Amino acid sequence: MKGPKRSLDVSKIVDAVMELLDEEPSAAPTLRGVAARLGVRPNTLYTYVPDRVALEGVVVEHLLELAGPAALTGGAPWRERVTGYAMRLRAELLARPGVVPFFFSGPMSGPNAAAVGEGLLTAFTEGGLRPDDAARAAYTVIVHVLGSAALAAADPPGPGASEAEVLAVLEARRAALAAGPPLTAATAATAAAWNSSEQAEWGINRLIDGCIGSLP
């Protein structure tokens, strides 16, 4: 170690990103914004991270851990462990819609991603799935959680909305669907809540049902 002391480290940068997201959950954090919050010039961040995509990668890793992947291998029944982690991760993302695009800007290859994968494999194996099916099921769960969160994040209103505002948007959507084609109209009330946690959990449960339904 020759040069001057570093004034930052990657975890401080991640913290700054999370603070930015706490203040404006729907805004995608930017390199310049993070640097400003750390009291530093934008290009200083390049000492710690090769580019923007890499920054997003470490934030993704942090969020994967925030959802508690350790509980995937713990004591609860395997099925609850899977849905539990899925819904916790989904909740973390919905609370910070601005971060969702980060999950789609590069492959997830960090240690926490590996831990999540192994945890899901553990649970599904415990559920009786053959190894290859467990791998496919694990990946499909991730697809569902991220897809569901991304679509929900794209929909108004954002996480700062009041209860009344949420209800208003929901009712407007239901009315629009009710004016649509017959089957759409008949299910307008259910479909209007497409991005609710209940629907997301329903989807994961049907997926799991389909996986264990094909057991010997």
Add this chain to the structure above:
Amino acid sequence: MKGPKRSLDVSKIVDAVMELLDEEPSAAPTLRGVAARLGVRPNTLYTYVPDRVALEGVVVEHLLELAGPAALTGGAPWRERVTGYAMRLRAELLARPGVVPFFFSGPMSGPNAAAVGEGLLTAFTEGGLRPDDAARAAYTVIVHVLGSAALAAADPPGPGASEAEVLAVLEARRAALAAGPPLTAATAATAAAWNSSEQAEWGINRLIDGCIGSLP
């Protein structure tokens, strides 16, 4: 109609976007790029479209139609109609990774989105699902297709890669997984192909299985 003739219309703009995507499938089309291709100043587009998000919306509509939603209500068995449309849409997206983020920049509310929804409802109803479950299943299918496409689009190599290059990336990934934790290592060959069409179709099939498995 008072003023001068319009030199464009929305469909010409969409065509320009599609041409841009044909030339560079992995690059997200930009307002300025579209304008340049049409031989027009960037702000001219604001005559036809209120902002960038709206432009992305009409492109999304075009792609939903490109995948052939009409076939959702046609003669094939209901289950094949669902997986067929899902895989066609997925293929259209994977051929143009640059367009994938468009699906997550706002709610899908156009006529083709409605047609896709109604078509999926028709199929699932035909499959025996109760209306509300059909609505949930339809939405979950969309979540899966878009999530799967988005994750696949985020992974190298892009759609222009040679067969050999694809295999090299796949093998590198398999090797990395094989060095991971036990269950991950045991399923490395399967997991390395996480973004393959086969895995995506497997996921949809398990989802459908789970939906019809709970029938009376």
Add this chain to the structure above:
DNA sequence: GTGCACAATGTACACCGTACAAAGAAGGAG
């Protein structure tokens, strides 16, 4: 033929990620 409504432009702004050279701090070698 004249006036008015509208499309397209010119120009501008704020923001983004990032490259590159210069400045400055701190440890190792003499």
Add this chain to the structure above:
DNA sequence: CTCCTTCTTTGTACGGTGTACATTGTGCAC
């Protein structure tokens, strides 16, 4: 202790993005 090397941080800059605003000029209605 001094110098030199190394590494962090900065200053400055470039090309890109979406979009606002005033201006120009076209073509129909009167």
